């Protein structure tokens with residue numbers, strides 16, 4: 001730990017975890033041991049307190065007219081999925097967070113890759129260290145359902161042994177605090193999945209005598225309309241499993257939706273949750289809020305292989321919609337994804353991050369990067385032979401019976 005810092009201070013805590021994770025000590029990308037349960041508890045408690053206080057829609061305000069704002073940059077990062085070695089490469093390439101370098105992460109820190117826990121803790125350490133510079137949004141994988149299928153739960157249980165359940169529970173609690181979306185410099189909207197529907201205000205119906213009351217709101221396809229930032233701000237985000245009904249539809253959409261080349265809004269039948277939205281919706285959203293750019297993530301090379309009319313993810317990003325008011329971009333930051341594959345032929349995709357610069361922060365610079373080689377060896381924490389590649393065909397029936 002750096003000399004002169006109180007061990008219990010936030011600065012000390014952030015660096016303590018980083019050092020334990022080998023950030024400063026293993027330039028060879030060796031993957032270190034996880035921090036002790038004691039350090040884990042302190043980090044997660046401190047980070048959770050900060051995260052839960054943030055609004056659903058965090059505003060990353062930069063003022064280029066301000067002397068300090070002139071030199072600021074914002075780095076936007078997409079899915080990283082537990083590929084710690086590639087995250088470290090990304091951070092070294094983009095530069096670590098600093099007074100002038102902001103970071104917005106678009107979620108999906110865990111699952112599939114073997115170091116979801118280390119990745120998440122590293123980012124939490126940065127959050128604690130620089131809460132006004134590092135913003136961590138939630139991805140659809142920061143949920144109980146996904147982590148039970150795609151490896152993170154098993155990873156934690158394996159790495160922490162008899163304290164594993166405790167650690168996993170604390171991680172889920174922390175996921176609940178992650179905000180859903182950001183607005184950067186008043187011009188750029190970012191979220192893991194993207195746009196979301198409006199929820200018509202129908203009074204919730206109680207079915208008398210039944211314990212399991214449900215908010216009845218099942219809008220017909222024809223009544224789907226684009227939601228507002230006000231609705232997003234009011235949504236309840238502390239629901240971890242894919243929220244698929246009532247007022248919780250908004251977080252579900254923000255985390256699970258995908259763009260489409262077909263105009264309008266429609267249910268995302270491929271994923272079983274969220275929406276598909278067309279270029280007209282991108283235009284409507286940008287225009288309504290005088291935005292220039294939407295940066296969303298959520299689709300890797302596997303997902304893109306099956307999407308008609310949308311580009312592949314070879315370079316780690318795609319420009320999906322170009323409309324009058326601006327653009328819609330998909331950003332994916334896990335190169336050579338997924339870490340474990342059943343087939344011999346790999347996608348060999350690059351990962352990418354985006355840099356937004358003054359004066360307007362709305363003209364993105366794309367930085368594609370190759371995966372770290374040689375690929376560090378690890379064992380998977382899920383049955384990747386049997387689990388489908390992308391997050392499709394969500395098993396809603398299983399979720400209902402579990403909850």
Ligand SMILES: [Mn+2]
Nearest residue numbers: 108139140298
């Ligand atoms: Mn995702």
